[in-house]
Amino acid sequence: MADRSVHSQSRIFLLSTFLVSLLLVQLPWRPSLASAADAAGGTDDGSEQWGYVEVRPKAHLFWWLYKSPNRVDDPSKPWPTILWLQGGPGGSGVGFGNFGELGPLDYNLEPRNFTWLKKADLLFVDSPVATGFSYVEDNSLVVRTDVEAATDLTTLLKALYNGNQALQKSPLYIFAESYGGKFAVTLGISAVRAIEAGELKLRLGGVALGDSWISPEDFTSSWAPLLKQVSRISNIGLNKSNSIALQIKHQLAEGKYEDATDSFGELENLISDYSNNVDFYNFLYDDGDSPVAANKAAGRRKNAAEKYSSKFLRMGQRSSSLAQKSTSDFMNGPIRKKLKIIPENVTWGGQGGLVFPAMAGDFMRPRIQEVDDLLAKNVSVTIYNGQVDLICSTNGAEAWLNKLKWDELEEFLSMDRTPLYCKGENVTTKAFTSSHRNLAFYWILLAGHFVPVEQPCISLQMVGTITQSPSRA
Template identity: 25%
Template structure:
């Protein structure tokens, strides 16, 4: 009897081991495989997959992803989830304009499709990467229940966690790989809130168990006080306002630069704005793109929603930039608790000055492209837009500092990187809040190098937290400094010193 029990147990163990091995080595879903892309005629350097993951059958919530396998060793390289910000901006922003597998160039003929070439600095060189349109209603993601488009930080984190769990059920062979979560701009909210949900799931034994290792945030929204007080010191340090004005603002505003404490403070801050209003807010070194369909006058007045109006002021000129990636206007209105308008809502649906998303818009609204990437047709979900006004978004998670403390104190690795010429979320704020955590400095402020040149500066803290700047870069670091971005990204994922 004992032998029979032992044999039975042995068979059961063998069956379980065989089943686990079979699940982990199952191929990715063939119906998600992309075999060709309009505008690209060569062979893909790795497998590409895309499609929808339904995270709520009863509501019909469908999140769209584009998955690029690593060009290195996909079975061992990390899996990275990439999120663009907004809120309301598609992660095809990152795919097309930043670190995706292709470089896109405008069509040579009117009405034609953009031409695509391999990107030598794609982040898929060293990682598997998932580009996700989130929350539902953004990009190619949609729901059959309109009320789902009213959403906030906390529900977005829950939905994206649900997506990850279902995605790994579809691609279980990647479960053993290290998982990282990355994003920029308003994804400074998405990334830590999602990371927190993932860690809670791991603690609770939620299946499948994700091999989460850490996260990356680029020029990310974090905390209204730190973000709100970042602009004036940045502007002074960059030589955009005079010493005299800087000292006057400091004196009159008592160090609070985003909620005026007096009428005199308010007038001084208005002078700061006057000095900055015609700069490219996302990269002060870059010129402005002017759409041929846009008005000639760049001093465009916009009507601010009541939650962003200052006492006695409802109109203000819009800051300029090359392209638009997230809510960054007004200059002195950090993201606070409550409704956060998307760019189209903020501008009443008008074209954003200095914005050029023509390549992405043309490509993703082409019927052949939609078919190739397994996306729904325009007749079903409408046009793809870089940033949508379809969602109604509530910032309900508060400051991210408590999230960062929770995650880093548990040993999860965090890289907070910042293009040092971004005026949207200036590096001065990110540097200040990382320092505010009170962690011991283990790698004192120093330059980091690339190709024998200073590429930026970093400061390393205990608990695996690193703050890093990228010299000469704007808001979207991989767009402006693709080689340097791949360098620090590769080193961080590999756990090597940058």
């Protein structure tokens, strides 16, 4: 069994965060901009648009849409749009996905060579509410489940798409990373239902799950055996970790999701101890030493959302030429100044601490059924995973894949893989892929949790294939 003191610390953290959130309700932080729900902005040339949608009374989602300069007008292959959903839960797509991974500019405000804007228009959303520039006027309005987050996102899509024929002509592909994958599959189902009911005018092109937290049981069960195989953990650590992983399995079977969230924290701490602080996002490194790194000393005291976000905060500190400012300073400085519409008393990440505690009861809930439902609806589903990711390991992804009830699964599993290379360099294998009907899997070599950062070239090629993006002649 795990150390009870660690178990207690996890509960104390959640309780303390909850008490802080109660105190925040009393603070006069509410936005001074009364019409924030309708606020919108954009560049003079129309290449960028952004704004707020009040998805529920006093609950506001912030979005940012980039139109690609590489657009190709091809009636047989309409130009796609990618909606990017970040992980955490509580990671900012507008901040991390945009500037940290795949948007047109990096944290230096320099052009990104492998921006996904080359293959599609890009829509970033700070979701769920209270993430990034999104906010709530009452802390009780934060979401508590994946389904609630998906409902808010569906409301946002209705606001953006139903009155915009240009957007309606562009198929939407929902791409996600980490916990964002749970949001993506629940949003996919919600969007399909709204489309079928005539409530949402949108063409859903597909859903792509990058290193996604679809089945927490399968991922946590994979951690210690994987680390043992690569000589990172001892037999003692393996046995103790497997004991907690089995405890998690039983808790999930009994529907004790908050207890499973606590056990998740216990298991992370134990594996950190017995691996001498392995990086959960790239097991080839110590925590704090990977190219996308977090603060080693503080990392083990943080919850999953904070650990995830701190990777990008450190990346911003390392890469930014803006006086070595953090991502938070960057977003609340030049980016906020550019956007102009952020309410006076709303800061990027100011409410982020509310999200994970509110979702503690859903954090460990699996979403395999939603993947099955999407496949049954003939929605294209792509799974892509970094080879050296630990927290959402490829072993874990393959394990939950085998649990699908999709009637074409046996045929998919019988398919061999195709090696992939970066164009112009057909020597080094960058990835493998396999596909059948409306399901595809990509094994991205030498990438950890953050595939677009660690293997940008092959990631961009993969995006072009998934979205069927038309190419210039």
